[in-house]
Amino acid sequence: MAETLNFELVSPERKLASTEAEAVTIPGMLGDLTAMHNHAPFLTNLRPGYVVVRNGTSEEGYFVTGGFAEISNNAVSVLAEEAVERSAVNRAFIEEKIARSEQTLADAAPARKQAALQKLNDYKALLGQVPG
Amino acid sequence: MPNLKDLKNRISSVKSTRKITSAMKMVAAAKLRRAQEAAEAARPYAERMDAVLANLARAARGSQTAPRLLRGTGAEQVHLLVVATAERGLCGGFNSSIVRLAKRAADKLIGAGKTVKILTVGKKGREQMRRDYAQYFIGHVDHGGIRRIGYADANAVAEDILARFDSGEFDVATLFYSEFRSVMSQIPTEQRLIPAAVDDDDDDASGTVINYEYEPDEDEILADLLPQNLAVQIFRGLLENGASEQGARMSAMDSATRNAGDMIDRLTIQYNRSRQAAITNELIEIISGAEALQG
Numbered sequence: 430m431a432e433t434l435n436f437e438l439v440s441p442e443r444k445l446a447s448t449e450a451e452a453v454t455i456p457g458m459l460g461d462l463t464a465m466h467n468h469a470p471f472l473t474n475l476r477p478g479y480v481v482v483r484n485g486t487s488e489e490g491y492f493v494t495g496g497f498a499e500i501s502n503n504a505v506s507v508l509a510e511e512a513v514e515r516s517a518v519n520r521a522f523i524e525e526k527i528a529r530s531e532q533t534l535a536d537a538a539p540a541r542k543q544a545a546l547q548k549l550n551d552y553k554a555l556l557g558q559v560p561g
Numbered sequence: 562m563p564n565l566k567d568l569k570n571r572i573s574s575v576k577s578t579r580k581i582t583s584a585m586k587m588v589a590a591a592k593l594r595r596a597q598e599a600a601e602a603a604r605p606y607a608e609r610m611d612a613v614l615a616n617l618a619r620a621a622r623g624s625q626t627a628p629r630l631l632r633g634t635g636a637e638q639v640h641l642l643v644v645a646t647a648e649r650g651l652c653g654g655f656n657s658s659i660v661r662l663a664k665r666a667a668d669k670l671i672g673a674g675k676t677v678k679i680l681t682v683g684k685k686g687r688e689q690m691r692r693d694y695a696q697y698f699i700g701h702v703d704h705g706g707i708r709r710i711g712y713a714d715a716n717a718v719a720e721d722i723l724a725r726f727d728s729g730e731f732d733v734a735t736l737f738y739s740e741f742r743s744v745m746s747q748i749p750t751e752q753r754l755i756p757a758a759v760d761d762d763d764d765d766a767s768g769t770v771i772n773y774e775y776e777p778d779e780d781e782i783l784a785d786l787l788p789q790n791l792a793v794q795i796f797r798g799l800l801e802n803g804a805s806e807q808g809a810r811m812s813a814m815d816s817a818t819r820n821a822g823d824m825i826d827r828l829t830i831q832y833n834r835s836r837q838a839a840i841t842n843e844l845i846e847i848i849s850g851a852e853a854l855q856g
Binding site: 437439442457458471473474496497501506508511538 | 599607776793
């Protein structure tokens with residue numbers, strides 16, 4: 430049997446998933462990363478993107494808007510600001526997020542402009558990848 | 562003594578009041594269950610957040626580069642009181658006890674020569690605070706149209722507070738809400754929001770400090786996490802408040818229903834007595850009339 434780690438996805442409102450997984454891919458702020466058994470303790474914040482959980486041949490995906498992920502003791506906890514199942518993501522969903530981040534960017538204090546701009550660009554990049 | 566018709570009317574009006582209060586109790590019970598579930602569901606996130614933040618804060622403690630949200634502005638002159646209450650009344654002492662706690666804190670701060678600013682969340686708190694503290698008001702967040710408090714609502718409040726903090730409007734922020742213990746007991750609580758109240762004792766129960774690798778780096782993650790933590794704290798406060806409100810309303814409506822029942826019993830006895838007295842009176846009149854004819 431392949432070695433697994435414990436995966437948990439929680440948003441402020443509820444717990445979305447809690448399973449065993451062989452590999453978990455996380456959209457880290459500086460790039461995607463995949464955690465497997467015995468990954469070193471790791472903490473990163475997230476950019477908007479997909480969290481993919483693999484178990485053998487089966488695969489489950491979630492979309493997160495941000496937050497952070499913690500890897501320690503063979504457990505991956507993703508604390509998402511907002512998370513939905515991958516199937517719920519479509520063009521309209523992303524477009525709404527883009528509109529909202531543009532608003533945030535416009536309102537943001539100078540110190541937060543950079544982060545807001547990055548988020549907006551992340552969403553724009555995602556727009557090309559989603560089915561209509 | 563009131564006449565029979567009046568008594569009858571009063572009994573029926575108290576009966577319909579009882580019907581309303583018992584219906585409100587049922588509704589509050591159902592809402593309470595939902596509010597409790599929501600509060601429960603939010604717990605894992607908040608606990609994780611606390612753990613990670615404590616870990617980071619331990620590392621950043623004492624450092625001059627620590628974000629201002631953690632270390633504060635260095636002054637304690639201007640205090641922001643965030644008073645979270647319900648949008649509706651008829652829930653016993655729920656709103657007043659939060660407001661009382663907030664007023665006591667405000668008086669103490671004013672007495673110590675500090676500047677106080679007040680931000681209210683929830684209509685009832687605004688109404689009650691405005692009587693004495695209108696000049697300190699800087700804002701109000703209306704949650705009147707919202708049926709279920711979502712994270713986005715809490716986040717909006719947090720962003721409002723953050724924007725004010727960034728523009729230097731205050732040094733210390735405190736949240737007032739009511740913690741839910743049980744249906745019978747809700748405890749008005751004050752919690753410091755800024756600078757973040759983080760449990761960064763070295764000797765905590767878990768003991769093992771994990772050496773994480775950080776990406777991008779500790780400071781950046783911390784700077785990103787603290788605003789989120791603020792939103793989470795407010796979200797938790799609002800959810801606790803939601804459960805407390807329904808709990809308080811449930812017990813208030815329960816005792817109102819019971820009072821109405823007692824009142825109906827009392828009025829019914831009075832009604833029966835008056836009715837008997839009226840019958841006796843009539844009998845006496847008939848008998849004495851008959852006797853007068855005989856004599």
